[in-house]
Amino acid sequence: MRLTCPICGDRDRREFYYQGDAVALDRPDGGAGAETWDGYVHLRDNPAGRTRDLWQHEAGCGAWIVVLRDTVSHEVFGVELAMSVGEAGA
């Protein structure tokens, strides 16, 4: 699998650190309660198919990116900078 960093271009998957589901961008308020925080930290839709997850171009420019891809075929549909989506909560 290769990912296209919006800044650096097409790169080997090994240059990227995988954070997980892009739910990390939707950090709840501190007082949101246990259920909400459980949903944010632990519970996952875990789709077999299209997913949206958060990676960092660790061995490159360091940018956090949001990747739209398929978890079954590993096809990548799109990559965008997390900073253009929202603050990365990593």
Add this chain to the structure above:
Amino acid sequence: MRFSGLRVLREGLTGNKGWQPHWRDPEPKAEYDAVIIGGGGHGLSTAYYLAKTHGMTNIAVLEKGYIGGGNVGRNTTIVRANYFLQGNSEFYSHSLKLWEGLEEDLNYNVMHSQRGLINLFHSDGQRDAFVRRGNAMAVQGDDAVLLDRAGVARHLPYLDFDNIRFPVYGGLLHPRGGTARHDAVAWGYARGADRRGVDLLQNCEVTGIDIENGAVRGVQTTRGAIRARKVGIVVAGRSGQVAAMAGMRLPIESHVLQAFVTEGLKPCIDHVVSFGMGHFYMSQSDKGGLVFGGDLDFYASYAQRGNLPMAEHVMEAGMTLMPMIGKAKVLRSWGGIMDMTPDGSPIIDKTDTGGLFIDCGWCYGGFKAVPGSGFSLAHLMATGQHHAPAAKFRLDRFRTGRGLMDEEGTGSQHNLH
């Protein structure tokens, strides 16, 4: 049909015409007392112990593919009880004891081979950690022997002891650890359950879970609706999809784990050996293939294959530890889908829906747990009470933060295990 040495001899002399199918291929009934979703190792053993220990024989196992076609046929066959934390320790200890009586119990040769498992260490700090782990194993009543460098050399003379970067300092030997023939485990449990009246329904995919007034009433399948007041979800990497049918989200992310096997070689690796400075472990199958694996590919995936970066990493780690394997040709590689929890430990629990149970989160260690997991889930489904050795595998530990079991000590977060 019972298996015995005499039977093998007689069949051999009479053209092997007397063997029969190991299980029936029944039509689904309209209703069962209990239904297990998932005909893998854990689902089959759950059905077996429900029938054998609890006398529940009007039950069915629903398998979307065929028996033995999922992770139970895709793992690296290692059986061990070398866990450290309370919760895990007593569970795997119990499971290993079941393994030790399994062939007698099932009247089936699962080729359980307690050839010994050696976890190597490569620094003083790692030695301290293994001493601690070994003591925990001994306290649990299991076996652990600390080997110094010379002790390891007596068992594993082929290692690169003086590797410039990762010299071998010693190892923790778990003599009762070993391997088993994974397919035979599935077949043995399937046959044992079938003989007690359990219906094994293959090519029967669950498409919906019927819930009324907060309690489960049955399932919809590709072979029709089936009513049941008790339903167990035992579907490993597919837990998220099946739980969603009951309106649940789980603390599970599915990842691919690769494994590899070489061409058949003469016996050379007598134990199960794991490298302490890179994720690599190896054993040799009875057919002669070197069976080995490493870490997850480390991103969510349902592809039952892996990517080359992890294949390369595993080969590099193997070559660092035992350069003698360098000329062995890799015959094939494959991937299985692991149901990863944030803390790396499993879940056997009730759900918020009455009569609906879940057994999942086995991460990359489900094979050795097959007997214990089925035994404990059967106990929970039949009695409503948690089975003591599995009582800490609670679903709510993530929400409450109480009872997290982070065996690796890396944190309770999805991308850390």
